[in-house]
Amino acid sequence: MSHKSFFSLLLGLAAGAAIGILYAPDKGKNTREKVKRAAAGNLDDLQEGAENLESEVEDKAQEAKEDLKDLGETLKKKGAEIKEGARALLLRQLDRLETALRKAEDKAEPAAEAPSSEEPEDQTAAE
DSSP: OOHHHHHHHHHHHHHHHHHHHHHSSOOHHHHHHHHHHHHHHHHHHHHHHHHHHHHHHHHHHHHHHHHHHHHHHHHHHHHHHHHHHHHHHHHHHHHHHHHHHHHHHHHHHHHHHSOOSSSOSOHHHHO
16 A cells, blocks of 8 residues: 555544544533544554654665665676777777788888889989
8 A cells, every 4th residue: 555545544534533523422521532532543543654654765765775786786897898898899990900000001111112113214314
């Protein structure tokens, strides 16, 4: 039963008891005594309900605290996994880049060593 329903039930019982007592054919003194007893009984019920509610709220707060702690640990683990995955991906990309640069340098070296076809081979003859 939800807390709102519980308190609504208690309030309805108290109102019903009060109306029943006020409309009962009895002396004023007896009616006042009945109202006092009913009010005292309802007060006890309300105090017990409040204590139960307080206990339940404390339990729920403790559960929520533990759930948040567990969630924090889970998020920390997932964050570490993502970090490691990203690191591994970056290292693979860096290796690929280095390999591509080495291949480009290897292709460029023979071209730099070979004489250019545009330059005359004998520069003295051209002069």
